[in-house]
Amino acid sequence: MMKDKTAPTMADVAREAGVALGTVSRVINGQQVGEEFREKVNAAIQRLGYKYNSSGRALRTDRTNTIALIIPNTINPYFALLVHHINMELEKRNRRMLLCFTEYDTNRENELIQMAQQNRVDGIIALTYNPDLTIPEDVPFVTIDRFFSASVPCVAADNFGGGSLAARRLKELGCANVAFMRIGSTLVNEPSKRKEGFVAACVEMGLPFEVMALEDGAPFEEFERFLKEHMKNGKFAFDGLFIGTDMLAWQIIQVLKKMGLRVPEDVQVIGFDGIRSFGVLDYAVSTIVQPVQEIAEACVSTVLSKHLSNVPSLICLPVSYAFGGTTREST
Amino acid sequence: MMKDKTAPTMADVAREAGVALGTVSRVINGQQVGEEFREKVNAAIQRLGYKYNSSGRALRTDRTNTIALIIPNTINPYFALLVHHINMELEKRNRRMLLCFTEYDTNRENELIQMAQQNRVDGIIALTYNPDLTIPEDVPFVTIDRFFSASVPCVAADNFGGGSLAARRLKELGCANVAFMRIGSTLVNEPSKRKEGFVAACVEMGLPFEVMALEDGAPFEEFERFLKEHMKNGKFAFDGLFIGTDMLAWQIIQVLKKMGLRVPEDVQVIGFDGIRSFGVLDYAVSTIVQPVQEIAEACVSTVLSKHLSNVPSLICLPVSYAFGGTTREST
DNA sequence: TGAAATTCATGAAACGTTTCATGATCAATA
DNA sequence: TATTGATCATGAAACGTTTCATGAATTTCA
Numbered sequence: 001m002m003k004d005k006t007a008p009t010m011a012d013v014a015r016e017a018g019v020a021l022g023t024v025s026r027v028i029n030g031q032q033v034g035e036e037f038r039e040k041v042n043a044a045i046q047r048l049g050y051k052y053n054s055s056g057r058a059l060r061t062d063r064t065n066t067i068a069l070i071i072p073n074t075i076n077p078y079f080a081l082l083v084h085h086i087n088m089e090l091e092k093r094n095r096r097m098l099l100c101f102t103e104y105d106t107n108r109e110n111e112l113i114q115m116a117q118q119n120r121v122d123g124i125i126a127l128t129y130n131p132d133l134t135i136p137e138d139v140p141f142v143t144i145d146r147f148f149s150a151s152v153p154c155v156a157a158d159n160f161g162g163g164s165l166a167a168r169r170l171k172e173l174g175c176a177n178v179a180f181m182r183i184g185s186t187l188v189n190e191p192s193k194r195k196e197g198f199v200a201a202c203v204e205m206g207l208p209f210e211v212m213a214l215e216d217g218a219p220f221e222e223f224e225r226f227l228k229e230h231m232k233n234g235k236f237a238f239d240g241l242f243i244g245t246d247m248l249a250w251q252i253i254q255v256l257k258k259m260g261l262r263v264p265e266d267v268q269v270i271g272f273d274g275i276r277s278f279g280v281l282d283y284a285v286s287t288i289v290q291p292v293q294e295i296a297e298a299c300v301s302t303v304l305s306k307h308l309s310n311v312p313s314l315i316c317l318p319v320s321y322a323f324g325g326t327t328r329e330s331t
Numbered sequence: 332m333m334k335d336k337t338a339p340t341m342a343d344v345a346r347e348a349g350v351a352l353g354t355v356s357r358v359i360n361g362q363q364v365g366e367e368f369r370e371k372v373n374a375a376i377q378r379l380g381y382k383y384n385s386s387g388r389a390l391r392t393d394r395t396n397t398i399a400l401i402i403p404n405t406i407n408p409y410f411a412l413l414v415h416h417i418n419m420e421l422e423k424r425n426r427r428m429l430l431c432f433t434e435y436d437t438n439r440e441n442e443l444i445q446m447a448q449q450n451r452v453d454g455i456i457a458l459t460y461n462p463d464l465t466i467p468e469d470v471p472f473v474t475i476d477r478f479f480s481a482s483v484p485c486v487a488a489d490n491f492g493g494g495s496l497a498a499r500r501l502k503e504l505g506c507a508n509v510a511f512m513r514i515g516s517t518l519v520n521e522p523s524k525r526k527e528g529f530v531a532a533c534v535e536m537g538l539p540f541e542v543m544a545l546e547d548g549a550p551f552e553e554f555e556r557f558l559k560e561h562m563k564n565g566k567f568a569f570d571g572l573f574i575g576t577d578m579l580a581w582q583i584i585q586v587l588k589k590m591g592l593r594v595p596e597d598v599q600v601i602g603f604d605g606i607r608s609f610g611v612l613d614y615a616v617s618t619i620v621q622p623v624q625e626i627a628e629a630c631v632s633t634v635l636s637k638h639l640s641n642v643p644s645l646i647c648l649p650v651s652y653a654f655g656g657t658t659r660e661s662t
Numbered sequence: 663t664g665a666a667a668t669t670c671a672t673g674a675a676a677c678g679t680t681t682c683a684t685g686a687t688c689a690a691t692a
Numbered sequence: 693t694a695t696t697g698a699t700c701a702t703g704a705a706a707c708g709t710t711t712c713a714t715g716a717a718t719t720t721c722a
Contacts, residue, residue, distance in 0.1 A: 007469070009708055020672045025710060034670065051469075054450045055393070056709030058386040059677050066429075066450075074414050080405040087432050096450065098397075099430040101418050119385045119397075119427065138338070138382075340678055351702045356680060365700065387679030390707050 008048040017044035028052060058120060066096040067303060068116035070126040072104050076247065078273045078290070079127070082144070085296035086125060093304060095122070106130035123303035131187050142303045144295065145190045150313040155298045156190035162288040162319040163197025166242040166270045169286075169321055171207050173268050175240030178207060179230075181223060181252065182244030183214040191244070194272055194288075198242055210238075223248075224255050236261055239268065246271035246287050274322060286323040339379040348375035359383060389451060397427040398634060399447035401457040403435050407578065409604045409621070410458070413475070416627035417456060424635060426453070437461035454634035462518050473634045475626065476521045481644040486629045487521035493619040493650040494528025497573040497601045500617075500652055502538050504599050506571030509538060510561075512554060512583065513575030514545040522575070525603060525619075529573055541569075554579075555586050567592055570599065577602035577618050605653060617654040 010028075014021045017040040026033050027041040044050075058064045067090055074080045087097050098121055100112040109128045113136055116124050123140035126133075135141055135152055147154045163180075170178050180198050184191070195211060202209040212226050230237035236259070243249035249271030253263050261267050264286070274289030298315045305311055341359075345352045348371040357364050358372040375381075389395045398421055405411045418428050429452055431443040440459045444467055447455050454471035457464075466472055466483055478485045494511075501509050511529050515522070526542060533540040543557050561568035567590070574580035580602030584594050592598050595617070605620030629646045636642055 006707095011708080021709090022673075022711075023671060026671090029710085032670075037671075052449045053708055055386065055389040055395070056677090056707075059390045059679080059708080060710045062386070062677075064386070074405045074411040077408070077411075080408075080411045083405050083430075084432065087430065091432075096446070097430050099414075099418065099428050101415065101422075115427070118383045337677095342678080352679090353681075353703075354701060357701090360680090363700075368701075384678055387677075387707090390678080390709080391680045393707075 007053075008050045009053070010050075012048055013041065013044045013050050016048055017041045062120060063122055064096075064120050065094065066098050066119070066121045067300070068098040068100060068112070068119070068121045068124045070100045070102060070109065070112050070116070070124060070128060072102050072127065072129075074101075077275045078245070078247075078292075081275070081292050082127070082296065085292050086299060089296045089300040093300065095300075095304070102128065104129055106133075110134050125299045125303055129185060129187065140303045140305075142299050144299060146187075147190060147314060153302050153311050153313055153315065154190070155295055155302065155315045156317070157290045157295065157319050158316050159190050159193040159319075160197035160200075162272060162290075163194040163199075163242070164201035165197075165319065165321055166194075166272070166288055167198045167201035167205065167207065167209075169270065169323075170240035170242065170268055171205050173240065173264075175238075175268055176208070177238050178202065178240040178242065179210040179212060179238045180242045180244075181212045181226070181248070183216065183218060183223075183248060184244065185216045186213075194242075194244055220251065223252060227252070227255055227259065231259055234260075236267060239266070241267060241269045243269065243271050246273040246275040246285075249285075249287070270321075274320075286321070289320045289322045291317045291319065338384075339381045340384070341381075343379055344372065344375045344381050347379055348372045393451060394453055395427075395451050396425065397429050397450070397452045398631070399429040399431060399443070399450070399452045399455045401431045401433060401440065401443050401447070401455060401459060403433050403458070403460075405432075408606045409576070409578075409623075412606070412623050413458070413627065416623050417630060420627045420631040424631065426631075426635070433459065435460055437464075441465050456630045456634055460516060460518065471634045471636075473630050475630060477518075478521060478645060484633050484642050484644055484646065485521070486626055486633065486646045487648070488621045488626065488650050489647050490521050490524040490650075491528035491531075493603060493621075494525040494530075494573070495532035496528075496650065496652055497525075497603070497619055498529045498532035498536065498538065498540075500601060501571035501573065501599055502536050504571065504595075506569075506599055507539070508569050509533065509571040509573065510541040510543060510569045511573045511575075512543045512557075512579070514547065514549060514554075514579060515575065516547045517544075525573075525575055551582065554583060558583070558586055558590065562590060565591075567598060570597070572598060572600045574600065574602050577604040577606040577616075580616075580618070601652075605651075617652070620651045620653045622648045622650065 010024045011021055014024045017024070019037055019040060023033060023037055024041050027038050069083065069086055071079050071083060074083055083099065090097050098116065098119065100116070102109045102112060106129055109130045110133065113124060113134060117136055117139055121139065124136065125142050125144065127144040128146060133148065135148060141152060143152060143154045145156045167178070180195055182195065195213070199209065199211065212223070214222055241252065243252055249269055253269055256263055256267055263269050269286060271285070271287040274287050294317045298317065302311055302315065341355045342352055344355045348355070350368055350371060354364060354368055355372050358369050400414065400417055402410050402414060405414055414430065421428050429447065429450065431447065433440045433443060437460055440461045441464065444455060444465060448467055448470055452470065454473070455467065456473050456475065458475040459477060464479065466479060472483060474483060474485045476487045498509070511526055513526065526544070530540065530542065543554070545553055572583065574583055580600055584600055587594055587598055594600050600617060602616070602618040605618050625648045629648065633642055633646065
């Protein structure tokens with residue numbers, strides 16, 4: 001099964017159809033072309049089995065119709081969801097996705113940005129952890145959840161509002177002693193505002209609260225220790241918990257159950273992200289839902305927008321609260 | 332902040348360094364070049380801030396160093412895992428991933444293959460559902476879990492062996508009445524061998540079994556009905572279940588618990604895929620583990636292998652059994 | 663009817679790289 | 693010293709597309 005020496009090109013189509021090369025290009029790109037010419041060209045394309053070659057256009061126009069997405073991985077369900085929606089939004093606009101995993105390696109974050117630039121992607125969407133990230137200047141660049149400067153557009157959920165919504169919701173549910181728990185770097189990034197919003201609302205409502213924050217890499221056992229320390233004679237110090245992410249919330253709930261506490265009867269637990277639990281959790285799961293679809297839409301439309309200078313530098317999208325299937329908007 | 336009219340190119344570097352264009356190319360590609368030339372070129376690259384442009388090479392060499400991965404989505408944790416490992420394997424070999432989601436749309440599967448070819452990817456790895464998929468001829472093509480013909484390499488876990496391992500394991504655990512449950516198309520594909528291996532082993536061991544298979548799109552309630560039908564006066568007809576996928580197994584376990592059955596005390600349940608449960612499940616989870624890493628490695632090395640004709644047409648990789656952290660090889 | 667305006671195909675140049683045949687330089691051998 | 697061989701930089705062509713200035717053919721309007 002011998003391959004043709006070389007695949008047919010636009011020039012071959014033009015020759016076969018008896019028209020000029022430029023005419024073939026215009027037919028293929030759906031531009032204004034006389035009817036009889038269009039037919040001749042299409043017939044020739046069929047006869048030769050011509051296949052369009054994007055490499056030529058990429059070189060000539062310096063556009064690849066490809067956007068790079070730089071993200072730690074797809075193992076975390078929230079990232080997987082993000083990848084999915086961003087890909088769908090790109091597809092809608094007839095763009096491709098070059099997917100790059102950082103594995104939380106801050107050096108690799110920079111390398112991947114370089115690589116994407118060499119590959120002449122039309123833009124980069126990045127969810128990174130390097131506070132000294134090298135922001136590229138020659139290619140549209142949008143971050144998720146990381147604010148660098150006014151000139152680098154950042155798309156994020158309303159983390160502050162979400163934290164505050166969680167606090168208000170716990171209060172409404174009758175909680176009298178609450179706590180916030182999270183793990184993650186102390187980078188100044190958008191998600192850290194979950195705590196701020198929570199704390200602000202607690203203060204405003206006069207709701208007593210505690211904060212338990214661990215640095216990246218700290219062992220989960222410290223959370224267990226924290227929880228057990230607040231268990232005195234079968235009485236738990238908190239009747240409401242707000243947890244930084246759903247994944248962590250699920251783990252915490254496991255610990256609570258091992259401690260003999262019922263969720264939500266004894267302790268209300270609210271997570272963050274809005275990860276659906278694959279129908280696998282048998283306890284009531286509450287969460288502050290990130291508007292992933294809208295985040296994806298904002299990332300894509302921002303990175304593709306022609307006039308990046310006119311774009312807001314922080315796009316903040318409203319979250320909602322989900323409990324047993326009911327949701328309501330934040331603020 | 333005005334961008335340079337045009338970014339520096341190899342020609343600019345050559346002029347700046349006072350050498351020939353070809354020399355710059357050879358320096359950049361690490362080929363044999365005299366020491367003083369190499370230094371001059373590197374200095375010029377620094378001075379000009381030259382950035383390599385892959386589009387030129389793609390056109391000239393017809394190689395993009397990019398592989399397309401066509402897969403339904405990343406929402407399903409097994410797919411997410413696959414995407415992750417394939418990306419890592421590509422990264423090792425200095426290749427990029429163009430990620431395409433089919434959303435189980437069989438037409439889109441074909442369209443994406445076309446698109447990938449237009450983008451001149453160096454190869455395609457596909458996990459598809461269209462039995463009449465149009466297999467491209469001009470580009471290396473590897474499938475996951477789908478056998479089309481001897482000329483289309485297919486990478487899959489040892490599904491038959493896995494099914495048979497599950498049956499033997501249930502027997503060893505003392506089960507006397509078992510059932511297999513699955514949902515999915517009846518396409519002749521590799522995963523359907525899970526049932527065959529299970530049935531064959533049951534027959535061989537004289538272990539009574541039933542099979543409950545649903546077509547794609549069937550409502551989950553039918554599984555519930557099936558399970559409840561086999562519950563008579565608080566006595567369940569099965570003491571062991573083998574479920575086609577972990578995700579389904581998790582859902583089934585929820586139903587069993589609602590029916591008042593304990594897992595694994597009353598019913599042993601074995602899933603398939605080896606999805607870790609995010610530390611979120613509070614019941615004993617058993618599963619036949621797909622060797623995802625090895626599958627990814629096989630896909631990538633096959634699709635990149637120069638002599639695709641010499642490659643085996645079905646690469647079948649051994650699975651293992653996982654229960655509470657212990658694993659053992661199949662067969 | 664004639665001039666002006668409009669439509670639309672043509673032909674060639676350009677994008678940035680790789681690669682190949684050519685030729686220059688220098689060392690080694692006779 | 694003269695010749696051969698080896699090394700390695702040079703210059704130009706080629707990859708397949710888009711785009712732009714040119715000009716031919718047709719339509720419009722006075």
